[in-house]
Amino acid sequence: MTIKIAQLSCGTEYSSVQYEIEKAARSVGASIVYPDVSAADIDKAVEDFGFKPRSPQLKLMIARAAELASGRYEADAVFITTCFRCAEAALVRNELRRYIQEHTNLPVVTYSFTERLKASQLLTRMEALVTIVTRKELLARERQTGLTVGLDSGSSTTKAVVMENNKIIGKDWTPSGAVVVESATQVLNNALEQAGVSFDQIEAIGTTGYGRFTLGEHFKAKLVQEELTVNSKGAVWLANKQKGEATIIDIGGMDNKAITVRDGIPDNFTMGGICAGASGRFLQMTSNRLKIDITELGRLADQGDWRNAKMNSYCSVFGIQDLVTTLGEGKRFEDVACAACHSVAEQVYEQQLQEIDVRHPIIQVGGTSLISGLVTQIGEVLGEQPIVPPDSQYIGAVGGALLSSGFL
Amino acid sequence: MKIFIDPPNSLVLFDLVERFGHEPLSTMAAIQERVDNLEVDMPPMNVTLDDVVKGLKYAGIEVPSGIRGRMALWGPLIEEADAAIIMEDCPYSFGCVGCERSNLMIKYLVHRRGIPTLTVRYPETDEDAVNFVAQAKEWMEGLK
Numbered sequence: 001m002t003i004k005i006a007q008l009s010c011g012t013e014y015s016s017v018q019y020e021i022e023k024a025a026r027s028v029g030a031s032i033v034y035p036d037v038s039a040a041d042i043d044k045a046v047e048d049f050g051f052k053p054r055s056p057q058l059k060l061m062i063a064r065a066a067e068l069a070s071g072r073y074e075a076d077a078v079f080i081t082t083c084f085r086c087a088e089a090a091l092v093r094n095e096l097r098r099y100i101q102e103h104t105n106l107p108v109v110t111y112s113f114t115e116r117l118k119a120s121q122l123l124t125r126m127e128a129l130v131t132i133v134t135r136k137e138l139l140a141r142e143r144q145t146g147l148t149v150g151l152d153s154g155s156s157t158t159k160a161v162v163m164e165n166n167k168i169i170g171k172d173w174t175p176s177g178a179v180v181v182e183s184a185t186q187v188l189n190n191a192l193e194q195a196g197v198s199f200d201q202i203e204a205i206g207t208t209g210y211g212r213f214t215l216g217e218h219f220k221a222k223l224v225q226e227e228l229t230v231n232s233k234g235a236v237w238l239a240n241k242q243k244g245e246a247t248i249i250d251i252g253g254m255d256n257k258a259i260t261v262r263d264g265i266p267d268n269f270t271m272g273g274i275c276a277g278a279s280g281r282f283l284q285m286t287s288n289r290l291k292i293d294i295t296e297l298g299r300l301a302d303q304g305d306w307r308n309a310k311m312n313s314y315c316s317v318f319g320i321q322d323l324v325t326t327l328g329e330g331k332r333f334e335d336v337a338c339a340a341c342h343s344v345a346e347q348v349y350e351q352q353l354q355e356i357d358v359r360h361p362i363i364q365v366g367g368t369s370l371i372s373g374l375v376t377q378i379g380e381v382l383g384e385q386p387i388v389p390p391d392s393q394y395i396g397a398v399g400g401a402l403l404s405s406g407f408l
Numbered sequence: 409m410k411i412f413i414d415p416p417n418s419l420v421l422f423d424l425v426e427r428f429g430h431e432p433l434s435t436m437a438a439i440q441e442r443v444d445n446l447e448v449d450m451p452p453m454n455v456t457l458d459d460v461v462k463g464l465k466y467a468g469i470e471v472p473s474g475i476r477g478r479m480a481l482w483g484p485l486i487e488e489a490d491a492a493i494i495m496e497d498c499p500y501s502f503g504c505v506g507c508e509r510s511n512l513m514i515k516y517l518v519h520r521r522g523i524p525t526l527t528v529r530y531p532e533t534d535e536d537a538v539n540f541v542a543q544a545k546e547w548m549e550g551l552k
Binding site: 010011012013014016017018019039042053054055056057061062082083084085086088089113114115116386 | 449450451452453455456457459460461470471472473474475476477478481489501502504506507509
């Protein structure tokens with residue numbers, strides 16, 4: 001069965017990216033489709049929608065969205081994409097995303113592209129759309145059964161979790177090395193030892209993260225799945241929020257994810273990766289500059305005030321320049337650490353959370369959720385303190401162990 | 409003479425220019441050239457990354473890629489043109505480039521070149537349409 005992803009877009013054919021979008025869809029077993037509209041439908045759809053853009057291609061996007069909303073055109077998921085830096089298109093893109101969510105049950109992902117877009121950048125997003133459509137039953141799984149393992153090969157760290165009958169019985173993590181299999185083998189062996197079980201006893205393995213395909217092949221995993229859906233399952237399980245709505249914020253080492261879920265199943269997500277200034281990597285660089293361990297940064301930040309050492313950059317290089325300047329001015333380390341956390345929180349808010357409707361509660365996960373100062377600043381920026389569940393850095397591994405038990 | 413038409417994909421304007429003995433410079437020609445080039449495989453328009461980068465000649469890096477890609481198609485045609493016909497306020501079904509900012513830029517580049525330009529409003533009635541054709545005919549005959 002080929003999954004039909006309806007594309008609502010402006011500018012892709014003139015930006016040399018249409019081919020890349022279709023390539024990404026094909027690589028996950030999906031095809032890009034365009035809801036049929038007649039010229040006569042366009043004006044009426046724009047009139048009904050209420051937002052009247054000047055650009056005809058944006059009007060066409062609205063008419064195609066109306067076809068999906070009316071059910072006259074059937075698709076399994078929606079991909080809304082427009083040129084990066086186009087204000088008119090950004091407004092339409094976001095409002096159409098909201099419109100599709102209000103009028104359909106289709107999973108949606110939005111993206112603003114540059115001419116440098118490559119299929120690989122869209123792969124995780126397309127894969128997540130397909131997963132949500134094809135594995136709804138699996139994603140609805142709330143309890144882990146049997147004896148399973150989850151492996152999360154992230155850009156910064158590699159994690160392993162052993163679960164038995166809905167309980168974590170072994171876990172370990174290590175910084176990701178050059179050879180993903182070696183890092184995974186190390187954490188897996190430690191987690192197995194802690195659990196008191198041998199590899200032969202494991203009934204199923206689930207892998208996720210950047211190295212998921214390599215690990216999946218090496219460990220003969222039953223589940224090899226992108227981190228958007230796996231992490232969200234792990235997050236709601238750890239936070240015990242399987243029912244109702246929630247927003248999951250995962251500030252990773254290389255990219256950030258903001259996912260909204262309903263009954264534990266993601267229905268909208270954004271994934272940023274353009275700028276390291278808004279990722280855990282920037283906090284690591286800040287710690288290095290302050291000559292402290294990253295584990296101390298959060299405590300230090302909680303004792304400071306970001307207003308005393310303003311740091312505001314969309315780029316980790318310029319962010320570090322801000323850091324050097326503020327340190328040169330003799331600012332307190334506590335204020336500088338707090339400003340670094342605030343800068344990341346602000347950018348996550350500006351870059352990711354603008355493209356989803358934040359639902360409550362907010363669950364913050366991933367390795368960076370252990371940096372208390374960052375959690376505080378996310379709370380300050382959003383006006384609501386996020387929940388940080390226990391073992392929040394193990395979301396991917398827990399999600400992998402939980403979902404892979406569905407194959408037993 | 410080579411006459412640039414705006415909207416660049418208007419079949420009516422293309423036909424008028426050809427009918428009155430001139431060479432229309434249009435989207436169709438620019439796309440045809442790319443489609444015929446077997447070395448380029450970037451469907452549907454065969455606008456490549458190189459084209460989008462070439463569009464920097466007409467619009468800076470802060471301008472969305474879709475506009476620069478469009479300008480890479482029509483910018484050279486405007487440079488090549490000896491004259492231009494611009495139809496103002498036409499419905500998109502008459503022809504359009506899809507993007508209002510690109511529309512504005514195309515019109516501006518034509519004016520900046522200072523070539524003979526016939527700017528007309530979209531005719532809303534049959535009478536206006538007849539007058540437009542007569543006006544275009546007279547103007548194009550005067551160009552010879």
